[in-house]
Structure formats: structure tokens, C-alpha cells
Amino acid sequence: MLPKEEKLDPRVKRTRGLILRSFEDLLAEKGFESISVQDVTDKAEINRATFYAHFPDKYALLDYSISQMFMNEIEKRTLNVCSYSTDNLRNLILAVVEFISRLHSDCAQPHQQFEALTEGTIKNILFELLSHWLKQTGTKISTDIPATVATWAIYGLASHYSHLKKRPSPEKFVDEALPLVAVNLEQFA
Amino acid sequence: MLPKEEKLDPRVKRTRGLILRSFEDLLAEKGFESISVQDVTDKAEINRATFYAHFPDKYALLDYSISQMFMNEIEKRTLNVCSYSTDNLRNLILAVVEFISRLHSDCAQPHQQFEALTEGTIKNILFELLSHWLKQTGTKISTDIPATVATWAIYGLASHYSHLKKRPSPEKFVDEALPLVAVNLEQFA
């Protein structure tokens, strides 16, 4: 995670903003694999070497971009300031389902590699959030295993949904999916 | 998936074998990201252009290699010729746990990107297998959603296990993990 945007040298803030904006624009135009660092820096009108002063490579940029977007989604729904309940879980699943669907429809070519790379970023945030929720309940049991299963199940369901040819509404889908995830978490409710 | 090895031009068979063997040797020596196509073809003693006649890029080679290895694991345990039961499920989880652990310990540097890339390949095979199992039971219900949840949960658990600093025996871990996966599949037993 990059340091908070607060007290950054304005040049850094500007450059990162330009990189991020250019990258997200390019993602809407063409596939991640075919975006070069050159492409990003051309569009951002910065030197290519400057890019490498900010990100190790384009994969790190993808990571950063996705985690920013997903965190926004979570914070917007205030899911980061609550604890486990069936209702919050439903909202969380809905958030992931909608986020991934949007991501895949906004990107020109969300191919396998792209999805594989974004997945880890999102799952890490999900796992931290679920662990946090479960710890709030003051349980004595280690929550690692149920949090892992829930994280992967939620992401898997959202990914599955986003690949369906004929999708029901997100709400309808989540109603069907919810019990399969909740069953292992209910002991913490 | 590449065509069956049966009636292939012997030159093709030989070349693919050389590529595959060289690649797997290299994986034991260094990280996937730092393996170049040049490295593979040097070790295989074939021309670099020849590589591209067989695989689009090194990612496709990784895919092919991993799916071959995983399929072998499944076939060795005859998990491809049975249907759903709690016992078969336990064996399947055990297979995945052991396969991923071995994969990560055999590879010199199983970094995040490597894991992200192998994940999809393995999950696809898992999903097909579980769907096959569930269809065998002659259920009327669509099995897509439970098969998805089970696939992701199993892979997630195996991945989690392979990252633990202090691991219990695979059998002990699977005993703890099994019920979390089985609960959603029991209606098909």
C-alpha cells in the first residue's frame, strides 16, 4: 500500500494522479496485457523513467488501482465500520458482485490474466474485513478458516455471476448465494 | 488444452517434451517471472522461434504444465471416475492441499503472480470434476452455484494451508476443513 495522499509533495501527487487516470482510461480502451508502460506514460505526458520511480511495474499499478477502487466501494457502503450480521454479509456480497461486474464491463478486454491478477488484491481486502467482523463478536475460536472459506466463496460467487450469459438481478442472485456463505459464519452471529 | 499426445508428429512430441521438461526444471531453480522464453529454449536446445510455434507465450506454457500435473494427481487417485460422497470429497480436498503444497515447495520462488496464474487452471479442473460428481447423483437442481462455492472454498483452504507457517499434517487440516465444504453439498449425497 502506498502512503496516504495527505502530506505528499504536490509533484508526486500530481504524477500519481496522472498515471492512475491514464491507466484507468487505457483499461477502458484495451486489454491490460496490451497496455505498455510506454502507453501509460505517453498518455500521462510524463517520462517513462518517472513511472518506475513510483511503481515497480505495471502489475503493481494494477494492484494499486484495483485496491483503491474496491476500498472506495466498501467505504461508500460503510461496510468497514460494522461487524458480522446476516444483513451486513448480504450487503458485502452485493458489493463484491456489483464491483466485479462493473469492473469487467468497464474494461475493454477483461481476459483471464487480468482477472487472475485483480483477484488476489480484492480477496486480501475481503479477508481482512471478514476477520475484523468476526473478531468484533469476541469469539474464542480462531477465525482464519471460516474467514478464508467465506472470502473465497464470496469472490467465487461474484466471479461466477459476472460470467453468466443471462444474469438475474444482483439482488436475486445474492439471495440465492447468501445461505451458502452464511452457514459457516452463523456461529459468530 | 493441447490435442492428445497420441498421433502427433514425433518431432512435435519431442519438442514439446523438451520444452516442458526444461520449464519444470527451471521452475525448481528460479521464479516464474524471471524465467524467459530464451531460458527455456536454451535449456531445451531448440530455437526460440520454435517455442512460439507451440505456445503463444510463457503463460500458456505454465497453464499447460500445471494442468498436466494436476490432472495426473487426480487420475492417480482415481477421483475422476467416481461420484459425490463425503469420503471422495475428503480425498479430493487432500489431493488439492497436497498438490498445492508440493507445487509451492518445489518451485524456487512461488510468488504472488505465479500463484494467481496457476489458480485459474486448477480451479477450472476442480469445477468440472465437482459438477460431474454432482450430476452423477441425478439431481434436478442446477449444480453451478454449489459447485462454484465448493471449488473456491477447496482451493482457498488449500492455498491457506500452504501459506501457514506451522502446518498440521494435511490429514488433520482436512478433517477440520471438510465440514465447511461438505455442508453445502450434502443435499446431493
Next chain:
DNA sequence: TATTCTAAACAACAGATGTTGCCTAATTTA
């Protein structure tokens, strides 16, 4: 304001990528 610090520009590097066209050698087939 003057000084210090440091981000970004620029140029150049060795190496890797994916692709091409031409040539040869192995294999399949008729």
C-alpha cells in the same frame, strides 16, 4: 529570500518479446 532537497526529464543500455521469411531436414503419403 537564499539554500537545500528531491521529483521529474532525458538519453542510453543490455536484454527480452513476438513475428517474419527463407532454408533444411525429418516425416507422412501415395
Next chain:
DNA sequence: TAAATTAGGCAACATCTGTTGTTTAGAATA
């Protein structure tokens, strides 16, 4: 066995990568 087919070797290409050393210009601090 002879002819047709096709895999692989080879060389060259434009492009991208990650890195380095130097210079310039903007920001922070005294």
C-alpha cells in the same frame, strides 16, 4: 521409393522492459 508436407533452424525486425547517470526545475525549510 519418390513426392508432398511440415517442423525446426536461423537471422533480422521493431518494440518493450527495467535500470542508470546526469541535468533541470520545483518545493520545503532556514
